[in-house]
Amino acid sequence: xxxxxxxxxxxxxxTAARRSSTRTRRSVTWWQPVVVLAVLxxxxxxxxxxxxxxRSLAFLVPYPHLVxxxxxxxxGMNGAPSTFGHDLWTALGRTTVVSLTGLxxxxxxxxxxxxxxxxxxxxxxxxxxxxVVLQCVPILALVPLIGAxxxxxxxxxxxVTVMIALFPMVSNTLFGLQSADRAQHELxxxxxxxxxARLVKLQVPAALPSIFVGLRTSAGLSVxxxxxxxxxxxRGNPGLGVLIQVTASRLMGPELYATIIIASLxxxxxxxxxxxxxxxxxxxxxxxx
Amino acid sequence: MTTTAPAPVTxxxxxxxxxxxxxxxxxxxxxxQGVDLTxxxxxxxxxxxxxxxxxxTLLRIASGLETASxxxxxxxxxxIGYVFQDATLLPWRSVQxxxxxLAELGHVPxxxxxxxxxxxxxxxxLNGFEANLPKQLSGGMRMRVSLARSLTLDPExxxxxxxxxALDEITRERLNDELLRLFVEQQFAGLFITHSVSEAVYLxxxxxxxxxxxxxxxxxxxxxxxxxxxxxxxxTPEFAELVGEVSHAxxxxxx
Numbered sequence: 298x299x300x301x302x303x304x305x306x307x308x309x310x311x312t313a314a315r316r317s318s319t320r321t322r323r324s325v326t327w328w329q330p331v332v333v334l335a336v337l338x339x340x341x342x343x344x345x346x347x348x349x350x351x352r353s354l355a356f357l358v359p360y361p362h363l364v365x366x367x368x369x370x371x372x373g374m375n376g377a378p379s380t381f382g383h384d385l386w387t388a389l390g391r392t393t394v395v396s397l398t399g400l401x402x403x404x405x406x407x408x409x410x411x412x413x414x415x416x417x418x419x420x421x422x423x424x425x426x427x428x429v430v431l432q433c434v435p436i437l438a439l440v441p442l443i444g445a446x447x448x449x450x451x452x453x454x455x456x457v458t459v460m461i462a463l464f465p466m467v468s469n470t471l472f473g474l475q476s477a478d479r480a481q482h483e484l485x486x487x488x489x490x491x492x493x494a495r496l497v498k499l500q501v502p503a504a505l506p507s508i509f510v511g512l513r514t515s516a517g518l519s520v521x522x523x524x525x526x527x528x529x530x531x532r533g534n535p536g537l538g539v540l541i542q543v544t545a546s547r548l549m550g551p552e553l554y555a556t557i558i559i560a561s562l563x564x565x566x567x568x569x570x571x572x573x574x575x576x577x578x579x580x581x582x583x584x585x586x
Numbered sequence: 587m588t589t590t591a592p593a594p595v596t597x598x599x600x601x602x603x604x605x606x607x608x609x610x611x612x613x614x615x616x617x618x619q620g621v622d623l624t625x626x627x628x629x630x631x632x633x634x635x636x637x638x639x640x641x642x643t644l645l646r647i648a649s650g651l652e653t654a655s656x657x658x659x660x661x662x663x664x665x666i667g668y669v670f671q672d673a674t675l676l677p678w679r680s681v682q683x684x685x686x687x688l689a690e691l692g693h694v695p696x697x698x699x700x701x702x703x704x705x706x707x708x709x710x711x712l713n714g715f716e717a718n719l720p721k722q723l724s725g726g727m728r729m730r731v732s733l734a735r736s737l738t739l740d741p742e743x744x745x746x747x748x749x750x751x752a753l754d755e756i757t758r759e760r761l762n763d764e765l766l767r768l769f770v771e772q773q774f775a776g777l778f779i780t781h782s783v784s785e786a787v788y789l790x791x792x793x794x795x796x797x798x799x800x801x802x803x804x805x806x807x808x809x810x811x812x813x814x815x816x817x818x819x820x821x822t823p824e825f826a827e828l829v830g831e832v833s834h835a836x837x838x839x840x841x
Contacts, residue, residue, distance in 0.1 A: 480674045483651055487668055488691040498691070502678045582678045582719050 356550030367555035381552050384540060389559055392536035395451065396516075396523035396567070399458025403515050406459070407466025408508070415474035415500060416492070425471070432464040440529045450533030457529065458522030462515040469511025473504025506583045509575030516571040520564040537563075599627050601663045601743045601775045602648055608656035609643050616800035617643045621657070623794065623803070625743065630769055630776040632786035633794045634836060640801030641779045645745045648777060667741030667774065669749045673728035675720040675735075681707065682716040685734045692739075699738070706734035709768065726757035730764070737772070746778040750785070762788055763817055770814045783832045788820055793832055797839035805835035 341361050348358040366372070371381040410428065414421040436457060447453045477499050485495045527538025535543075537560045544553040576585045602625040609618040617640035625631050635641050646652040647659050649668050675684045685706055689699035707713055710730040720728055729749060736744065750758045762785060769776060769789075780786050786793045787809055795805035807828065811819055819825050 478674075480670045480672060481676070484668075484670070484674050484687075485691065486651065487649060487666075488688055490691040494691060498687075499676070502676065505678075579678070582721065 356548045359550035359554055363551040364554040364558065367551040368559065371552065371555075381549075381555075385552075385556060385559060388535060388537045388540040388556070389563060391534050392520070392523045392527065392538070392560070392563065395454045395526065395536060396458055396519040399455045399522055399526075400462055400516055400519040402455065402459045403462040403466050403519065404512065407463050407511070407515070408470050410467050411470035411474060412496070414471050415496075421471070428464060428467045431460065434460075436460055436525065444530055448532070449530040453530045454523060454526030454533075454536075457526035458519050461522035461525065462519040465511045465514040465518065466508075467511075469507045469514070470504060473507030473511075474500045476507065477503040505579045506575070506585060509571070509578060509585065513568060513571040513575060516567045517564055520560070520567055524560060601625050601627060601661070602777065603660040603662070604644075604647075604657065605660075606657035607644075607647065607654045607659050609640065609647065609652070610655045618647075618654075619800040619802045621801070621803055625775050625777050627742075627775055628773070629792060630778065630790045631792045631794060632778040632780055632790040633796060634780055634783055634786045634832065635796030635801065635839070636798045636836070637781070639796045639798050641796060642747050643801070645747050645777065645779055648743075649745055661743070663741070663743035663775070665739045665741045665743075667736030667739055667744040669729075669732055669736055669744070669746045671748050671751060673720070673725075673732040675728055675731055677720050680717050680719055681712060681723070681731050684720065684731055685738060688735055689738050702738045703734070706737040709737055709772075710734045710764065724757075725753055726761060729753065729761060733765075733768070737768070740772075741774050744774045744776045746776065746780075748779050748781065751781060758785070759817075765789060766813070766815055783836065784820065784829050787825065787829050787832060788815070795832060795835045795839055804839035805832070807832055807835075 338361055341358070345355075345358045345360045349355040349360070367381060368385070369382075371379045371385075373379040410424065414424050439460075440457070443453050443456055447456060474496075481499060481503075482495065485499055490498075523536060524538040524541070527536045528542055531539055531542075537556055540556045541553065541560070544556055572585075579585055602623070604621055604623040607618055607621040607623075608616070610616050621644065623631070623644070633641050633644060643652065645668075647654050648661055649666060650661075653659075676687065679687070682700075682703055685703040686699045689702055694702070704716075707716060710733050712727065712730050712734065715723070715727065720731070723731070732749070750761050753761065766789060768774075776789075778786070778789060783793075787807075790809050791813075793807045793809060794803055795807070796802065797804045809828065811825070
């Protein structure tokens with residue numbers, strides 16, 4: 298027998314389902330950022346004109362179309378194709394490898410660190426200050442030491458990346474692991490379930506939204522880390538950071554801007570990809586921003 | 587905080603036997619004092635009392651979440667259901683997944699726990715909602731899921747910690763009827779904590795009244811109405827009279 302109350306409850310459920318699906322759907326606002334981009338490019342052209350004709354320092358602010366050309370079809374002084382295109386994509390590849398390697402280490406270390414802290418208050422009290430210290434240490438101050446200890450190549454770049462990207466993983470994972478409420482813990486305790494079962498079936502799933510927020514932040518930071526690491530350690534296979542310094546020192550305006558833009562785009566792509574991963578992983582039950 | 591199992595009692599028909607139970611928290615607060623309470627098979631006992639009188643502590647001791655600081659807290663039931671104030675569902679699990687949780691933690695094989703969950707979902711009238719997530723359900727439906735989750739344990743003794751306090755009046759009355767039906771069909775004994783005198787009288791075979799801090803029992807009322815209960819009993823003079831007596835005892839104890 299279907300009573301009015303059941304009908305009402307079913308309707309509430311349907312409304313709730315509909316509401317949550319519209320909330321996760323993105324409204325189409327693609328043209329607003331495009332307008333901003335157009336304005337920025339116009340300002341850029343004006344600045345380029347000023348530096349070209351008034352100051353006669355064209356390489357400081359090259360025209361946008363020259364920068365675009367440096368990305369898609371770079372040519373040398375004489376008009377013949379230059380090797381810059383090859384250099385740019387190779388550097389991007391190397392930076393990608395360094396940042397993703399660093400990020401992978403940051404994820405593993407960060408999650409394990411946070412899991413250890415979530416096990417007991419005394420562990421949290423003992424270990425959390427060091428996560429904060431890590432966040433406060435000026436990486437620059439450690440660079441000579443890291444270089445001397447681990448060489449001026451890949452290993453040191455990854456270490457710098459890990460140091461820069463680690464903190465958001467630690468703090469967000471810890472916050473997430475502690476987000477399950479007392480009654481939920483008691484539900485597990487009533488079944489005499491093990492600490493491991495509670496971690497796997499309660500704390501980790503509850504932490505996933507925070508972990509993915511941390512992951513997205515750390516992924517962005519890992520790009521910064523890889524480029525910073527590059528500029529400190531110039532040996533081995535140079536990435537985008539080295540290319541930025543080389544093009545800057547040779548006054549190669551369009552190439553410098555091209556490198557900066559590719560580095561920024563890479564950062565944006567990484568941020569978007571990890572945001573998308575988060576939505577795929579927890580978007581079903583959690584409104585992932 | 588320990589999870590030591592409360593001491594067993596011998597009488598087969600008494601599932602819960604509290605003698606002179608006292609609870610003093612480490613900060614010195616005396617939550618319970620000299621509480622004698624029994625729940626037998628076939629009984630549904632409600633406890634009413636003002637906020638902070640230790641009603642919930644009583645349940646926490648019965649479930650083993652807390653240990654009494656003095657007296658004997660005997661529990662003879664092997665399978666104990668516990669329903670919290672909130673539905674305490676895991677938001678990433680479907681209705682089916684949430685209802686299966688306790689059996690899963692008890693290492694019940696997959697096929698068996700799926701069948702248990704299906705049965706429990708049918709019992710609370712949620713068939714068709716198995717795949718829904720908690721956020722897609724109303725408050726009343728979430729509480730039904732919570733009930734179904736405990737029903738999978740096939741409890742002998744069911745502990746309720748103000749489960750319907752956050753629901754609106756209509757949903758609450760509806761769930762009260764469901765609970766009475768389950769009590770008659772499933773034959774568990776119940777210990778039910780509530781703020782609402784009429785809910786206590788309507789659901790119970792016995793109503794216990796507790797005073798404010800430190801919590802102690804100041805009144806006991808047998809509820810003579812037969813089971814299964816007619817919802818319209820709530821509008822009879824006898825019902826109103828008993829509600830009046832219990833409310834009076836509650837006011838006396840609060841003074």
